[in-house]
Amino acid sequence: MPMRFTFLLMLASWVGFSSCQPAQPVTATPAQASETATTSAAGASTEAAARAAVTRLVQQQPNAALYQLDSARALEVENHWQVLVPRTDWAGRMPNKAAFEVDKQTGVVSVLAVK
Numbered sequence: 001m002p003m004r005f006t007f008l009l010m011l012a013s014w015v016g017f018s019s020c021q022p023a024q025p026v027t028a029t030p031a032q033a034s035e036t037a038t039t040s041a042a043g044a045s046t047e048a049a050a051r052a053a054v055t056r057l058v059q060q061q062p063n064a065a066l067y068q069l070d071s072a073r074a075l076e077v078e079n080h081w082q083v084l085v086p087r088t089d090w091a092g093r094m095p096n097k098a099a100f101e102v103d104k105q106t107g108v109v110s111v112l113a114v115k
Contacts, residue, residue, distance in 0.1 A: 044107045047076070050074050050104075054109055057109045068088060072085045080104065083101075085098045
């Protein structure tokens with residue numbers, strides 16, 4: 001009976017550990033994790049102005065070459081723009097885009113967390 005119990009305990013441990021997923025590597029830099037602001041005198045009332053504001057922010061980052069700014073997409077959401085920019089180092093991963101929020105009134109760009 002003790003041998004049977006030991007076998008069941010080992011089996012339960014193996015099943016428990018095999019269901020664990022490996023941790024995802026963290027690719028965000030501290031600058032991406034915090035809210036970063038860039039202001040424009042006229043705000044960002046158009047999609048082109050929102051994309052330009054995100055471009056200015058990304059070009060200030062040390063890893064700017066990872067962003068594919070020419071493939072960015074902007075979505076209008078109430079009083080702000082949400083701009084999604086593909087990243088080359090996130091290819092084959094979901095999500096594969098970095099997200100930014102641009103306020104229409106002020107032109108302030110914020111980095112959004114992507115899950």
